[in-house]
Amino acid sequence: MLLRMSTLFVRTLREDPADAEVPSHRLLVRAGCIRRAAPGIYTWLPLGLRVLAKVEQVVREEMAAIGAQEVHFPALLPREPYEATGRWTEYGPNLFRLQDRKEADYLLAPTHEEMFTLLVKDLYSSYKDLPLALYQIQTKYRDEARPRAGLLRGREFVMKDAYSFDVDDAGLEAAYQRQREAYQRIFTRLGLDFVVVSAVSGAMGGSKSEEFLMPTPIGEDTFVRSAGGYAANAEAVTTPVPDPVPYDDVPPAHVEDTPDTPTIDTLVALANERFARPDRAWTAADTLKNVVVALEHPDGEREVVVVGVPGDREVDLRRLEAAVAPATAETAGEADFAAHPELVKGYIGPGVLGRANTGREDAVRYLLDPRVVTGTRWITGADEHGRHVFDLVAGRDFVGDGTIEAADVRAGDPAPDGSGPLELARGIEIGHIFQLGRKYAEALGLKVLDENGKAVTVTMGSYGIGVSRAVAALAETNHDDAGLAWPAQVAPYHVHLVATGKDPAVFAAAEELASELVGQGVEVLYDDRPKVSPGVKFADAELLGAPVVVVVGRGLAEGVVEVRLRRAPDGGSGRPTGDQVPVADAATHVGRLVADLLQA
Amino acid sequence: MLLRMSTLFVRTLREDPADAEVPSHRLLVRAGCIRRAAPGIYTWLPLGLRVLAKVEQVVREEMAAIGAQEVHFPALLPREPYEATGRWTEYGPNLFRLQDRKEADYLLAPTHEEMFTLLVKDLYSSYKDLPLALYQIQTKYRDEARPRAGLLRGREFVMKDAYSFDVDDAGLEAAYQRQREAYQRIFTRLGLDFVVVSAVSGAMGGSKSEEFLMPTPIGEDTFVRSAGGYAANAEAVTTPVPDPVPYDDVPPAHVEDTPDTPTIDTLVALANERFARPDRAWTAADTLKNVVVALEHPDGEREVVVVGVPGDREVDLRRLEAAVAPATAETAGEADFAAHPELVKGYIGPGVLGRANTGREDAVRYLLDPRVVTGTRWITGADEHGRHVFDLVAGRDFVGDGTIEAADVRAGDPAPDGSGPLELARGIEIGHIFQLGRKYAEALGLKVLDENGKAVTVTMGSYGIGVSRAVAALAETNHDDAGLAWPAQVAPYHVHLVATGKDPAVFAAAEELASELVGQGVEVLYDDRPKVSPGVKFADAELLGAPVVVVVGRGLAEGVVEVRLRRAPDGGSGRPTGDQVPVADAATHVGRLVADLLQA
Structure with a gap:
């Protein structure tokens, strides 16, 4: 297979596309592998299509x-089977839906x-x-x-x-x-x-x-x-669930004024100052943070729920969504709070939360972190501005409507199978x-x-x-600052053959080498452009990223061509100086090199 | 490549699918090549996909x-480029259109x-x-x-x-x-x-x-x-346009009562009886039939137009549509006639037709067959029930708003390039x-x-x-009553190898032959099903349609297998008796046969 740079449908770009955030995107566009057709929708150009x-x-x-x-x-499918499994709805806005001329529902x-x-x-x-x-x-x-x-x-x-x-x-x-x-x-x-x-x-x-x-x-x-x-x-x-904690000696819950405690840190400082524990200092992990989120159910229902997590953790929306799928989740907005006046921002506590807890059918669902086991003792909101409740004991003073894996996972957390820190x-x-x-x-x-x-x-x-x-x-995985560096197994072609200068003998030799290589089954891109500088040709070779680069140029007068690998032999990416190979041996040498790379 | 009937994902059907009108549809479904997923939307099964x-x-x-x-x-494309060329609209209901989650327009x-x-x-x-x-x-x-x-x-x-x-x-x-x-x-x-x-x-x-x-x-x-x-x-x-005809000796147009002439034939009969021409009899080709059609323009506008064709021709809607594309056309309905009370069904004549003809801007467009050249002399409707006009001369008494290729083409019509009858x-x-x-x-x-x-x-x-x-x-192209008969170049596999009976030696020999053939690069489907009758296996082989069928069965005791072509060597389809080939030569013989078929 022989491609010629003079006719190949490719235009290499020296500049990164404006919308590209990651190296693969930048380089696949710059190397003429793909081209954007619409947001998230790409056209495959000849080189990219070969890799694919x-x-x-x-x-x-x-x-x-x-x-x-x-x-x-087919990609275009009727609604009915997806309706039967519930996914027509569950996929929500992620599904492309359409109607045909008879107004029958289809999906992509x-x-x-x-x-x-x-x-x-x-x-x-x-x-x-x-x-x-x-x-x-x-x-x-x-x-x-x-x-x-x-x-x-x-x-x-x-x-x-x-x-x-x-x-x-x-x-x-x-x-x-x-x-x-x-x-x-x-x-x-x-x-x-x-x-x-x-x-x-x-x-x-x-x-x-x-x-x-x-x-x-x-x-x-x-x-x-x-x-x-x-x-x-x-x-x-999954969070390892602690054993229940005895709470016989925990005093009854008591509500306290806690002015000027807009954050967990200030609340903990105040607790340590005014309600010091005899055994140890209060920490953020002793506070129960009640986070209001809104679930969007596939049927369109929006449900406000409260998630209770230890105050040293954040709610991770992706973990939360995984737990409530197929519903989606987002942080509650002003309208959600307006619909639930019982939720006093910054001071939300179990007093108004949960059907099991409050006995009220219209209470918001209250889902607890698995660490909130019976007997654990918490400082949390008292459902009044400027006040918190202390010594509130799970299982004694409040319960949830269930548990949920919504707290973030952190380095050092224990693996659920006991195999050490994560x-x-x-x-x-x-x-x-x-x-x-x-x-x-x-x-x-x-x-x-x-x-x-x-x-x-x-x-x-x-x-x-x-x-x-x-x-x-x-x-x-396979690039450096200069461009792509494809492994031989998936490279759009194996050898990038560059002819430099203007000497017709150079082009004739390159042409012959190209056809010898193709005869061996090697896939070759031959840069046969007559009026393009060696610098541009080399830059293109590095950007396009074939595993082997062969240069036919000045060395031809001494009977040699240069053969170099796009990546150093250790697999790292680099720009090694090439070997000078006698032109008579070049096809055999390169053919063997390509075969070795394909074996590797 | 070896497929085994015991594991191949295929289920041959003896009955034609109810919705299949043509042999290819029937047989591709029955041979397990394709399966309907929705109207006009098919799934490719393994054998069909191999042909594709x-x-x-x-x-x-x-x-x-x-x-x-x-x-x-991509198949999913944004509207804008198709809007720029007008095709977003021109494609009409043939285009699948949809919106993404941001309500941007897309098409397939x-x-x-x-x-x-x-x-x-x-x-x-x-x-x-x-x-x-x-x-x-x-x-x-x-x-x-x-x-x-x-x-x-x-x-x-x-x-x-x-x-x-x-x-x-x-x-x-x-x-x-x-x-x-x-x-x-x-x-x-x-x-x-x-x-x-x-x-x-x-x-x-x-x-x-x-x-x-x-x-x-x-x-x-x-x-x-x-x-x-x-x-x-x-x-x-295209219709060869006749030269204009001299009309100096044509009498002035005259309107006549023509009772009981519901058809062109009855009108022609009446004309010959009551208004006989001296030179020859009137024929249907002397009448001008004015056919009312409704065009649906891409912008949704519905336009009623009248097409005038010689009375011995029909309007061919596909030719008409080709002439008015991107508009589509259908026969006018009651609502169209109601909107145009000047059109007297059965008696429509140029008197009320055409802007050029009537000088009225609100007149329906009147498009004429190319044969209606200046000087031609017509019998046509007089725009009153029960009356026709005679000796109406094109170019003297009426004109059209243009010509149109809408009349049907018939065997014997002259080729437009003069190369003989069509x-x-x-x-x-x-x-x-x-x-x-x-x-x-x-x-x-x-x-x-x-x-x-x-x-x-x-x-x-x-x-x-x-x-x-x-x-x-x-x-x-390639089937008979028994099933498909693929050419070797596109057959899903080259050889359908059938083992019959229950003798383990037969299956062992078939297995060995299969692997020898695969070793030669021949693609083999081996029917290795142990409990299926020879009749079913042969019927499946004929239905699936591989070019070469090899049977290992009773003949094995005498050291031979049967090799037959799905189609007779003359390329016709048939069920020739096979050659008895010594089992030792079978792989070579079949390999050569396949190679010959692939060359053919």
Whole structure:
């Protein structure tokens, strides 16, 4: 495969695009791989499309290796199946909805659980047909509130989504493990670093799910891990629940004037000054912070709830949302407070909160952090301006309407499995696998007859890889200040061949070298532009990022060409000086180099 | 590549699907290639997807051979570019429109002229960058009023759309010819019979276009051809305009009572009886039929117009629509007549028709068949019930507001280029190429600097192949009563290997043969099902339609397997008895057979 720079549809840019926040976005645009068509919607140009195709090929090979069969569903789907599972509503504004000329409702599918379930129901009827694994590589849609970072969070994107169908839990577990291992092979082949973390299933439903995260500071996902091997998305971390605390010697609750305590810190200072504990000082963790949030339910209902967390923690809206999915959450606004005059800003306490607590049906729901166990002793608002209540004991003086994992997770928090303190990091979600169980099969009636002729509901898994996102992840992993530095396995072409100067002999030699390389199956971009300076050509080679750069130029007079790697051999990125290779050996030398890189 | 029938995701059907009208639809569903997801929207199952991929590969190779470069645009596009060219409106109800969460307008693209124009404008600026040809193979959307015939007229479908960019007309002509020749090679390689016919450009605009039609009685397009080489879509046929006729000796027009003449035939009979011409009998061609139609303009305006055609012709709504595009047309209804009381049904004449004719601004537009030239002499309605006007002479007694190609084309009509009488046939449009000219470049400001530094507007072509439709066309061409009969080049696999009976030796031999064939690069479906009867297996083999069928069964005891072609060697479809081939030679024999078929 020979591309010529003189005719290749590419225009390299020296300037970063104004809207690009992250390196992959900047460089994919500058290197002419992608181009923005609308917010979160990109066009693939020839070089980017080649990378995408190579990533797809790796995915296809590994799916075939575990016996998954490829199909292809439409993107435009009727409402009914999604209505049957509740997702037509649950997806809320993230779903692109439309009507056809007959005013029938359609959607642009964000994922295809419903359709795969119906297809298998349509064609299969016996346990003998299972296990079955199907997949597609297909264009998906999600109307993100904040599309960002180029391909990392787009509104139209390419996904590989696979689905498994089994008669029993053991079958599902085995299918899940096969996919999990295939994912490990895929990301390893692509050279993407990854961590497998426990995750929440969210709108997908199901019993168990794990994410494949590529660690990077620009990642949108926060995850935790312990030295002992625990790893989870921050949203999935559960708080170890302390044992109940004896409270026999806690004095009765008492309300106190607490003027000039606009913050937790000032409240704690006042408590230590005026109501000192004999055993130790009060800390922020002794205060109970009641945070008002508004949930938006899929049916459009807006519900004000109060979340009680220890005062040294913040409410993490993403963890909160994961806990209340499919509802979404935001900090309560003025209108929410206006609708609930019992909530005295800054002094909200359990006195007015919770149906269980107040016995009033119209009380707002009161959800407590798991640390607020029976016997814990709190300073909190007294529902009056300028006053707080002290020695309020959970289980004695108040209860919640349930617990919720909404407090932020912090470095040093204990892992829920006892494997040590957690450290925090950020990552990009490049894969997500789910044990769906029977949710979709039940909703859509997918049953098969078992050995005894009895109809049993099928159990399913679903397994996604962000294929276009993986291209961005690759660019994020493989670049330096000068540009992209693709691994050979996914590079749009293997060799960037530069001819410099004006000597026709140079161009003739380069042309011949190009055709020898192509004859060996090497993919070559030949920069044959006659009037472009060597500096521009070299800068383009570094920006476009082929793994091997070959320069035919002045050295030709001494019978040599220069061969250099885009990245230093240690895998780090750099600008090593090239080897001088006799022109007669160049094709063989470069061919071997490319073969080695492809093996690596 | 080895597929096993025991695990392949396919369920063959013995019954035709109820909604399937044409063989390709019936057989693609029955053979488990596709499955309906919604009206005009299909899912590709593993076997169908393999055929689609092979067709795509042929298209890619031929596009690469003419230097066209592959890109990939989004399907979900913003309104603005389509607004700039007028197509947001012109597409009418055929366009899927939607809004995102911010209520911005989007569409699902039916074709991408606008986006390609903008992309090239974005990246290129000099004549030196041209010529340029880009293409994509991509999912398209069209909200058809009547999706039908499976993949033949769908609402979500796969197209190859290519676009050429040139500085001048000669460049466009050359680019057009390159695409035209590539299309001929593509359809030839696919084994699709085709006719290249002149076509109308319709909503696409531009100066010249041709369609590639596959002749078949089930085709939706009517085309004509003459023995002398003229070929055109019926919509594009132009009527040879006769010379004006002297009318000095035609008597003045006179209105006559014509009771009991509800039809043209009865009117002609009455004319011959009561107003006989001395020179010859009156015929239907002497009457002027004024047909009332309603045009629906893209802006929603409904316009009643009258089309005057010789009484021996019908108005062909598709030809009419092609002439009035982007407006659509239908026969006028009661409401239209109610709005125009001057139109006396059955007796409409020029007396009340046409602005030019009546001098009245509110008169309906009156469009005449090209045969109604000056001097022609007509019998037509007198705008009063029961009366007709005779000896009404065009150009003397009435004029139109213009001419229109709306009368039907008939076998025996003269070709417009004088190459003889036309014959009519039907076909499926499998490709359509357009010389767009500067319409899109002008609307969107695509200019480049020429040699003299002057900005010139680029001239464009656009070139489409219905890729998913081509799969249906292939099925339409290659089948018999028993099922599909794929050409080797696009068959989902080359060899259908059937093991019959229960003898483990048979299955072992089949297994070994399968792996030998796969080792040679042959694609094999091995029917390894242990408990399925030979009859069912043979029926499945015929339905699925691989070009070579190999049977390992009873003959194995005598050391032979049976090798047969799905189609007789003459290319016709049939069920020839197979050759008995020694099992030791079978792999070599079949391998050679497949290689020969792929060469053919």
